Amino acid sequence: MSEFSPDHDGISVRRLVREFRSRTGPPSTAVDDLSFDVRPGELVTLLGHNGAGKTTTARVLVTLLEPTSGSAWVAGADVRTRAREVRRRCGFSFGGDTGLYPRLSAEENLRFFATLHRLGGAAMRRRCATLLDQVGLADRAGDRVESLSHGLRQRLHIARSLLHDPPVLVLDEPSSGIDPVAARDIRAMLRSLAADGRAVLLTTHDLVEAEQLSHRVLVLRKGRLVAEATPSRLRQLAANSLGTRIEVEFDARVEAEILRDCPGLKVHEPIGSGWSILVSDGAPATSWLLTTFGSSIVHLNVSPPSLEDAYVELVGSV
Numbered sequence: 001m002s003e004f005s006p007d008h009d010g011i012s013v014r015r016l017v018r019e020f021r022s023r024t025g026p027p028s029t030a031v032d033d034l035s036f037d038v039r040p041g042e043l044v045t046l047l048g049h050n051g052a053g054k055t056t057t058a059r060v061l062v063t064l065l066e067p068t069s070g071s072a073w074v075a076g077a078d079v080r081t082r083a084r085e086v087r088r089r090c091g092f093s094f095g096g097d098t099g100l101y102p103r104l105s106a107e108e109n110l111r112f113f114a115t116l117h118r119l120g121g122a123a124m125r126r127r128c129a130t131l132l133d134q135v136g137l138a139d140r141a142g143d144r145v146e147s148l149s150h151g152l153r154q155r156l157h158i159a160r161s162l163l164h165d166p167p168v169l170v171l172d173e174p175s176s177g178i179d180p181v182a183a184r185d186i187r188a189m190l191r192s193l194a195a196d197g198r199a200v201l202l203t204t205h206d207l208v209e210a211e212q213l214s215h216r217v218l219v220l221r222k223g224r225l226v227a228e229a230t231p232s233r234l235r236q237l238a239a240n241s242l243g244t245r246i247e248v249e250f251d252a253r254v255e256a257e258i259l260r261d262c263p264g265l266k267v268h269e270p271i272g273s274g275w276s277i278l279v280s281d282g283a284p285a286t287s288w289l290l291t292t293f294g295s296s297i298v299h300l301n302v303s304p305p306s307l308e309d310a311y312v313e314l315v316g317s318v
C-alpha cells in the first residue's frame, strides 16, 4: 500500500509509472514518473501528441489499468486498493464504439447504466431525461445508438458518465467529433460541473478548448510532464522564449524571400493574403514591415504567442 495520502478528494497522482510489456523487446513506458493534482472545483486539461500517455493516465485513474508503480488517488480512494469506491465516485468517458449498446435506444442505454448505479424509479427516469436534455439528445432519446452519428454517441457517453452525479470526472477527448455549436454547449456544461465543485480532468488535442476551459494545463511528452501552468502563464513563458507573433496581410502577393530580411524572424507561415510570423522582438519587426511595405499593408496585428505556439515549443516535433 502506498504511504502517500492526499489532502483533498479530487485527483492526486504521485510518481505514476505505467509500462506495457512487449513480446519482442523491453517494456515500453507510456506514463513516466507523473505527478499532478486536480482539486475539487478545478478543471485541468492533459495535452500531448498522439502516444504521449494521456489516455493511459486516464485509464489508470478510472481503474481500467493498474499502475506499474507510483500512486493515484481519486475521490479519496486509492485506485489500487479501493477500485470499487473509485468507480462509484468517478464518472468517465472514453468515447468510441464500446461502452454503449448499439441496439438499444439512447434513453434505454442510460436507464440500463443508471440501474448499475442503483438508481431506479421516477428519480432515475428524470435523471436520464435531464441528462439527455443537457447533452442535446432529448429529441433523439428513442433512437437506437447504432443510428446515431459519432458526435451524438459522444454526447451520450458524456451523459452516461454523469448518471451517478460523481464528484470526479475523467473525460478522454470529450468534444472530439462534436460540431462546434454542440461543443460549445458541452464546454459550458463542463465548466459548470467544475464550478459546482467537481474535479474534472480532460484530455484533448484542441488547444482552443484547453485555453477556454482549463484552470491549468498539463503538457505530456513521451509520458513525462514537461509543463504545468495556467494557459496564460504558458503563453507568457512562450512569449519570453519565442517573442511576438505578427499577422500581416497585403494588397498584393509578398514572397517569403523578402520576409527573410525582417529583423528577428523565427518562423513564418502563410495566412489569407499575407503571413503570420514569429519574431524575437515585436518593435523592430513592426517598424521594418511598415517601412518596407507601407500602404500595401491592409491588416497588421501584433500579439503574444498563442497557446499553440507555447505547446509546439514545449513538445517540439515529437
Ligand SMILES: Nc1ncnc2c1ncn2[C@@H]1O[C@H](COP(=O)(O)OP(=O)(O)OP(=O)(O)O)[C@@H](O)[C@H]1O
Residues within 6 Å of the ligand: 020, 021, 028, 029, 030, 048, 049, 050, 051, 052, 053, 054, 055, 056, 057
Ligand atoms: N494496451 C496497450 N498495449 C501496449 N502499448 C500501449 C497500450 N495502450 C497504449 N500503449 C502505448 O502507450 C503509449 C501512450 O499511449 P496513449 O494512448 O496513452 O497516448 P495518448 O496520449 O492518449 O495518445 P492519443 O492522443 O493518440 O490518444 C503509446 O506509445 C501507445 O502505443
